Amino acid sequence: MKKALTPENDLKKRRFQLIDNVYDQKTLEQLGKSADAAENRLRIGGHVQSRRKKRKKERTEDIEYRYVQRGSQRFDVFLDIERKIMPNGLSGIVRDYFGSEDYVIDEAHLLLAYAGAQAQPIHTDADLLFPDAMTPPFYLTLIVNVGTEPCTPDMGPTELYCCESKNFVAPCLQPNQGILFDGLLEHRGGAAVADRVPLVYQVIKRSWYHDINTSRIELKRT
Numbered sequence: 592m593k594k595a596l597t598p599e600n601d602l603k604k605r606r607f608q609l610i611d612n613v614y615d616q617k618t619l620e621q622l623g624k625s626a627d628a629a630e631n632r633l634r635i636g637g638h639v640q641s642r643r644k645k646r647k648k649e650r651t652e653d654i655e656y657r658y659v660q661r662g663s664q665r666f667d668v669f670l671d672i673e674r675k676i677m678p679n680g681l682s683g684i685v686r687d688y689f690g691s692e693d694y695v696i697d698e699a700h701l702l703l704a705y706a707g708a709q710a711q712p713i714h715t716d717a718d719l720l721f722p723d724a725m726t727p728p729f730y731l732t733l734i735v736n737v738g739t740e741p742c743t744p745d746m747g748p749t750e751l752y753c754c755e756s757k758n759f760v761a762p763c764l765q766p767n768q769g770i771l772f773d774g775l776l777e778h779r780g781g782a783a784v785a786d787r788v789p790l791v792y793q794v795i796k797r798s799w800y801h802d803i804n805t806s807r808i809e810l811k812r813t
């Protein structure tokens with residue numbers, strides 16, 4: 592039987608799709624706790640800022656919270672969770688999109704953004720593999736709200752290019768809801784006037800693809 596198209600359920604058509612109930616309850620709670628702990632580390636005197644230069648001693652003693660600052664009030668924090676973070680129920684969608692079972696799910700990190708974070712430059716997470724020939728689907732990004740509140744427009748939700756409306760859309764993710772999108776789709780983190788709920792970022796890619804950019808990121812530790 593042919594599956595009905597809804598605005599959310601056709602990754603192939605729109606190159607993005609909303610996913611409900613991404614993580615099991617235990618994983619979600621663990622991610623929420625990790626996000627709280629990471630936020631506390633980054634927050635000093637009510638402001639979120641890098642403490643790298645200020646607390647030199649602590650930096651060398653505490654190696655748990657590795658992060659990359661992505662502009663003012665925006666941080667990628669790498670998670671110290673022992674087990675691999677597996678999203679639920681994606682295998683059918685991913686297999687269908689890639690046309691293969693041959694894929695891997697990368698490690699997760701948190702995307703933290705606070706009031707005052709400017710919109711990111713519009714970007715893609717991957718590049719065309721063969722600029723002069725058809726690139727097969729090989730890279731998906733998954734961004735999930737792991738907070739307890741819905742994301743709201745003033746928090747600067749992720750904005751994605753929608754080819755149908757020829758405009759950017761910014762889905763306000765509910766707790767444990769995610770947006771799965773092709774790595775070649777233009778998108779950006781929006782400008783935030785309120786502290787954003789914590790988001791988790793994961794990449795699902797064909798196993799033959801090695802992203803040289805991720806190995807170039809210089810990690811800082813709080």
Ligand SMILES: O=C(O)CCC(=O)C(=O)O
Pocket residue numbers: 702704711716747748749750778779780781
């Ligand atoms: O923070 C966001 O909403 C999006 C982040 C993003 O696009 C990225 O890190 O590449």
